[in-house]
Amino acid sequence: MDLFEAVKNRRSVRNFTDQPVSEDDLNKILEAANDAPSARNKQPWRFIVIKNKQVSENIAVEINKKLDHIYEKAQQETNQNIIEKVNHYRTPFTFFKRAPITVAVIMTKYEGTGLSKLVGVDSSVYRSDLQSVSAAIQNFLLAAHALSYGSCWMTGPLIAHPEISNILNLKNDEQLVALLPLGKYALTPKKKPRKTFEQVTSYID
Numbered sequence: 001m002d003l004f005e006a007v008k009n010r011r012s013v014r015n016f017t018d019q020p021v022s023e024d025d026l027n028k029i030l031e032a033a034n035d036a037p038s039a040r041n042k043q044p045w046r047f048i049v050i051k052n053k054q055v056s057e058n059i060a061v062e063i064n065k066k067l068d069h070i071y072e073k074a075q076q077e078t079n080q081n082i083i084e085k086v087n088h089y090r091t092p093f094t095f096f097k098r099a100p101i102t103v104a105v106i107m108t109k110y111e112g113t114g115l116s117k118l119v120g121v122d123s124s125v126y127r128s129d130l131q132s133v134s135a136a137i138q139n140f141l142l143a144a145h146a147l148s149y150g151s152c153w154m155t156g157p158l159i160a161h162p163e164i165s166n167i168l169n170l171k172n173d174e175q176l177v178a179l180l181p182l183g184k185y186a187l188t189p190k191k192k193p194r195k196t197f198e199q200v201t202s203y204i205d
């Protein structure tokens with residue numbers, strides 16, 4: 001598939017068929033993610049491929065528990081805005097469990113190791129770890145699309161990040177960045193509208 005076609009036609013997919021993901025395709029997608037650029041070529045990522053449905057379910061349960069807790073508190077405080085938001089986000093935060101596979105993207109946190117660190121520049125300006133991992137995620141999504149799989153970059157689940165980190169046995173210097181469900185899909189979601197590139201570009205001649 002042509003790169004521009006892949007970029008143009010990729011969609012966030014939220015409904016999956018039961019068709020399994022072939023080991024070969026999964027490896028190609030992970031290899032594409034791993035081929036992303038990273039600051040100082042540190043590759044501050046690792047991927048946990050969750051094939052066990054019970055583990056996906058356990059993660060979804062933790063997210064729902066978190067939402068229940070927020071909902072109860074909002075009810076006590078009669079905060080209608082939060083009550084409506086919680087109800088709205090339940091599915092967008094947990095639909096990964098419908099996919100045959102979910103890949104958890106894990107970042108090894110670091111606060112800059114080059115000149116910026118030596119001279120004490122605020123590391124939050126760089127977030128080189130997160131920028132690098134984001135490039136890997138985009139590669140993953142494009143590779144999945146090129147092989148006719150659907151996926152979706154999901155950060156909603158991070159609402160329960162301590163509990164998910166526990167389930168996934170993450171180390172202290174690691175952070176869950178996103179969940180990426182992966183599977184075949186029956187219906188292609190509509191293209192979401194975009195601002196034009198002219199609207200978001202300015203030139204300094």
Ligand SMILES: Cc1cc2nc3c(=O)[nH]c(=O)nc-3n(C[C@H](O)[C@H](O)[C@H](O)COP(=O)(O)O)c2cc1C
Nearest residue numbers: 010011012013014092093152153154155156157192
């Ligand atoms: C950082 C990030 C986090 C996202 N988190 C979620 C999420 O938790 N749940 C969800 O349904 N979609 C999530 N999305 C998908 C966006 O909603 C989607 O990319 C956007 O609406 C554009 O649609 P498209 O991907 O089909 O072009 C996320 C996307 C990004 C880049």
